[in-house]
Amino acid sequence: xxxxxxxxxxxxxxxxxxxxxxxxxxxxxxxxxxxxxxxxxxxxxxxxxxxxxxxxxxxxxxxxxxxxxxxxxxxxxxxxxxxxxxxxxxxxxxxxxxxxxxxxxxxxxxxxxxxxxxxxxxxxxxxxxxxxxxxxxxxxxxxxxxxxxxxxxxxxxxxxxxxxxxxxxxxxxxxxxxxxxxxxxxxxxxxxxxxxxxxxxxxxxxxxxxxxxxxxxxxxxxxxxxxxxxxxxxxxxxxxxxxxxxxxxxxxxxxxxxxxxxxxxxxxxxxxxxxxxxxxxxxxxxxxxxxxxxxxxxxxxxxxxxxxxxxxxxxxxxxxxxxxxxxxxxxxxxxxxxxxxxxxxxxxxxxxxxxxxxxxxxxxxxxxxxxxxxxxxxxxxxxxxxxxxxxxxxxxxxxxxxxxxxxxxxxxxxxxxxxxxxxxxxxxxxxxxxxxxxxxxxxxxxxxxxxxxxxxxxxxxxxxxxxxxxx
Numbered sequence: 001x002x003x004x005x006x007x008x009x010x011x012x013x014x015x016x017x018x019x020x021x022x023x024x025x026x027x028x029x030x031x032x033x034x035x036x037x038x039x040x041x042x043x044x045x046x047x048x049x050x051x052x053x054x055x056x057x058x059x060x061x062x063x064x065x066x067x068x069x070x071x072x073x074x075x076x077x078x079x080x081x082x083x084x085x086x087x088x089x090x091x092x093x094x095x096x097x098x099x100x101x102x103x104x105x106x107x108x109x110x111x112x113x114x115x116x117x118x119x120x121x122x123x124x125x126x127x128x129x130x131x132x133x134x135x136x137x138x139x140x141x142x143x144x145x146x147x148x149x150x151x152x153x154x155x156x157x158x159x160x161x162x163x164x165x166x167x168x169x170x171x172x173x174x175x176x177x178x179x180x181x182x183x184x185x186x187x188x189x190x191x192x193x194x195x196x197x198x199x200x201x202x203x204x205x206x207x208x209x210x211x212x213x214x215x216x217x218x219x220x221x222x223x224x225x226x227x228x229x230x231x232x233x234x235x236x237x238x239x240x241x242x243x244x245x246x247x248x249x250x251x252x253x254x255x256x257x258x259x260x261x262x263x264x265x266x267x268x269x270x271x272x273x274x275x276x277x278x279x280x281x282x283x284x285x286x287x288x289x290x291x292x293x294x295x296x297x298x299x300x301x302x303x304x305x306x307x308x309x310x311x312x313x314x315x316x317x318x319x320x321x322x323x324x325x326x327x328x329x330x331x332x333x334x335x336x337x338x339x340x341x342x343x344x345x346x347x348x349x350x351x352x353x354x355x356x357x358x359x360x361x362x363x364x365x366x367x368x369x370x371x372x373x374x375x376x377x378x379x380x381x382x383x384x385x386x387x388x389x390x391x392x393x394x395x396x397x398x399x400x401x402x403x404x405x406x407x408x409x410x411x412x413x414x415x416x417x418x419x420x421x422x423x424x425x426x427x428x429x430x431x432x433x434x435x436x437x438x439x440x441x442x443x444x445x446x447x448x449x450x451x452x453x454x455x456x457x458x459x460x461x462x463x464x465x466x467x468x469x470x471x
Contacts, residue, residue, distance in 0.1 A: 012230070027216055038201075040181075041154065042149065042196050045149060052144065053131070053144070057131070142160050145196070159197045159198075160196055163192075265284040315446070317355050318356075322352045325365070326386060330386065344386065345387075352390055354467070354468055355469055363442070364438075365399070376402070439462075446466060446467065
């Protein structure tokens with residue numbers, strides 16, 4: 001059975017781990033997609049605000065044709081030198097041809113104020129180099145870029161910065177997670193770049209994917225809860241099955257023993273002709289009666305199982321004095337356990353009338369007294385003390401003994417059906433683990449409560465609270 005549980009546990013863990021891994025990979029890919037989408041938006045926004053800025057300020061950037069030609073020639077030389085340093089074997093003539101074609105295309109399609117078009121992503125680098133990126137210009141660009149991102153429903157703040165950045169041998173920029181987009185080359189000679197800095201890029205992306213994150217967390221928690229409930233239910237059912245099996249085995253022995261003894265006593269009277277011997281006859285009849293009484297008591301305990309498992313127990317409420325009822329139980333057990341136990345109860349002077357099922361309440365205190373005597377310590381006489389205290393809406397009854405006591409690890413389980421405090425392979429006291437489960441069931445059906453306080457080798461105190469009047 002233990003091996004089956006291990007296999008089941010491993011299967012559940014692997015299943016939960018597999019589903020968790022799938023959800024984790026899905027979240028990670030979703031994060032990467034959102035991050036790339038954000039970077040693409042930042043890059044597009046950067047080019048747009050730069051183009052708009054240039055369009056608004058281009059009058060201050062204009063130069064005459066002669067200076068313009070000289071400027072473009074210088075920029076071409078710098079650009080070609082930059083390309084040649086990175087790719088020595090490249091044909092610079094073809095690069096120059098492509099460069100001139102790009103410049104011509106830009107001026108043929110350059111936006112103008114007259115048609116109301118604003119700049120876009122096609123702003124060439126040589127125009128960027130003509131912009132004076134002073135603090136005032138950077139501040140204006142930052143404002144425009146953050147406004148653009150806000151319009152795109154990105155709740156974050158970015159910062160345009162100028163910086164020098166080293167290059168590796170392939171000419172690609174080193175990775176930097178602080179920058180939300182690819183840096184834009186401004187000055188190739190000085191490795192001067194314009195970048196968009198986002199100090200908490202990961203947090204910005206996560207904020208925009210809260211819905212899938214919450215959904216995934218909810219699914220994982222629900223999955224763990226379901227698997228936990230499934231496993232705990234199976235374990236509890238197996239535990240109940242083992243307890244029921246032990247109960248049946250124990251019950252079979254307990255039922256068979258008194259019947260066998262009583263049968264042997266009766267057969268002795270019949271077979272050995274002792275019917276005329278009064279003393280012997282009385283001795284055997286007394287033995288048979290004692291065993292039959294034990295059998296009746298055992299059957300009553302077995303019937304408690306049905307009471308515990310049937311939540312629709314019919315209670316016959318009546319008005320009676322609780323003190324008198326407890327005194328009846330004490331008197332009965334003083335006779336039953338005469339010489340083995342001292343049972344004390346100071347009956348209250350004033351009557352304590354409650355509304356309850358008299359027979360079931362009597363069984364409750366009879367069980368508690370019987371347990372207190374049975375689980376006494378072997379080297380001393382059992383002492384059981386009962387006390388009653390009347391409160392505003394309830395009555396508190398304490399049953400204290402000087403018995404073996406109960407360990408803290410067993411306190412929460414003693415009221416479970418079939419549960420018995422372990423004593424190794426042998427139990428010095430016969431029983432089925434039904435009494436306390438029955439006590440708890442009946443008390444709670446009356447709207448009351450029962451608890452226990454115990455110390456090993458010092459004894460236990462059971463505290464029963466019963467309502468004076470039923471709601």
